[in-house]
Amino acid sequence: MAKTGLKKLPISVGMKDALKILSVLSTVSNKLGRLEEKFNHSVVSDALVQILSLSESVESTRIEGTQVTFSDMVEEKNDKNPRWEIIEVSNYQKALEDGFERIRIGYPISSKLIKELHQILMQGARGSTQATGSFRKIQNFIGPTKNIEDASYIPVSAETIDDYMQNLEYFINGHPYNNMLPITHLNDDGYIFDENSDPLIKAAILHAQFESIHPFFDGNGRLGRILIVLYLMQTKLITKPIFFVSEELEKEKARYYNLLNGVRGQKPDWGSWIFFFLNACDRMAERINNKLDKAEELARKGLTMCETESERKAWLVTFSDPFTNSSNVAKLARISPNTARKVLNALAEKDLLFVDTEMKRNRKYRNYDLMRILRD
Incomplete structure (x- = not known):
């Protein structure tokens, strides 16, 4: 039976889950700090920003079923008549780069920015016949077939999207009058992750909540993963778009989707999702640190020649x-x-x-x- 219903933010988790989450959080934060420091002293940092964003674009679109590899993109990205898979990856990279630039000059993540990025993402791609850059006007659903009877989740109704998105914006950026979001919907004995929580935890929450609102007909997954890195940049946790998590999410796609579905309904399991997300971030931070070390070594060796x-x-x-x-x-x-x-x-x-x-x-x-x- 399909899950329905979605609680607004903030969220709470059991104390046992909170301890696990806070334990792994410090490890990931240290690795990201080390990565940021390395990039600031690397001879190839600016060059790798572009290539890492291309890699993220490939991995995120692969989660949606696009069968294109990183090597394909590097080989074919300048083709004059690209196939649709290449267009989708290129669109993702354009949306990423446009988002980076907006955040860099001080734009906050908002419904307006999200709609603009959606328009870039869907330009000439699959599903682009549906209203691009606009929230859906009718009900949609998530499932293995085109029949709502087979749905694993039925998102919020179209008429409530603006209300849920405003709640998400306040969680991301804070209330314009500095009011805290209400917590009356939460369990009294839980550990609350609210709008003052650590940016990595908030990134996990905002991604899952955006996916659950599912405000567009198509492109929600890709856009939701773009929001992860934009938020980390907005909070200055990273100053350059160097940290992406889609590669690790793609490796455990079935678990990723299952845990996202777990935060929905009347008894959401946020603890399992946040713990999974932070562990994926931990592995990814380790991988990017290693890649940067090896790329730096290769670059310096070549420069001596x-x-x-x-x-x-x-x-x-x-x-x-x-x-x-x-x-x-x-x-x-x-x-x-x-x-x-x-x-x-x-x-x-x-x-x-x-x-x-x-x-x-x-x-x-x-x-x-x-x-x-x-x-x-």
């Missing part, structure tokens, strides 16, 4: 564009096309890049060592 400033510039460009060409390098490194060709060939001769020498035109220069690090 570069003989000119143009070579050094071209080498670092490949950390944001691992399968590149001379015109991209000329533009990004601000060197002439002729110089770009020469230095890329020089980097290939040093075995820093691979190029198919049988190709006489439109050669691609591939940083396979970086790709191996990113895929590990």
Whole structure:
């Protein structure tokens, strides 16, 4: 039988769950702090911001069933007639980057911003025939088939979406008059996670609540995962878009969906969901820390082999564009096309890049060592 009903925020968990959550929280926070510090002193930090956001875009769309790999995206992202899977991933990355920029200049997460990002996300993609950038006007449901009888969850009615979204906004940003959200719907003996809670815990809660409101016909999952990193940036837990959790969520997709469904209905289990989310963040923070260490080592090793400033510039460009060409390098490194060709060939001769020498035109220069690090 489908779950129905959704309690508003804030939430509460049992004391036993609260202790588990707070225990793992400190570990994750320390790893994120270490990651932030490394990025501030890395020669490839700005380049990796772009490539990590591309990786997140791939993993998040894969959760929704898009069969495209990170290597596919790197290889095909500049195709003039991309297939729909590439369009969906590209849209996700555009929405991410647009959201980053809005948060950076001081826009808060709001229904207005969410609707604008939804429009970018759905441009020319699957499901885009439904009203993009607008909350749904009729009932929808979540389930394995197109029949509501098979639904695992029936979200809130269309006429209550604005009310639930306002509650979510107040939880994210605080009430405009500094009023605390009411807690009369919570158990008296629970541990309350309210709008003053740690940003990582709030990120877990806001993601699950957004997914449960399910305000759009399509794209809710992808947009909900974008909100995780935007919120972490808004709270200054991270200052650059370097931390994404979709890769870990995709690995345990069935559990992810099951625990999300667990926070719905009249007896929500928030403790299990938050604990799962924080553990996924912990594993992801470890992975990104390791990736950054290896990428930094590779970059510095390559720089010692570069003989000119143009070579050094071209080498670092490949950390944001691992399968590149001379015109991209000329533009990004601000060197002439002729110089770009020469230095890329020089980097290939040093075995820093691979190029198919049988190709006489439109050669691609591939940083396979970086790709191996990113895929590990």
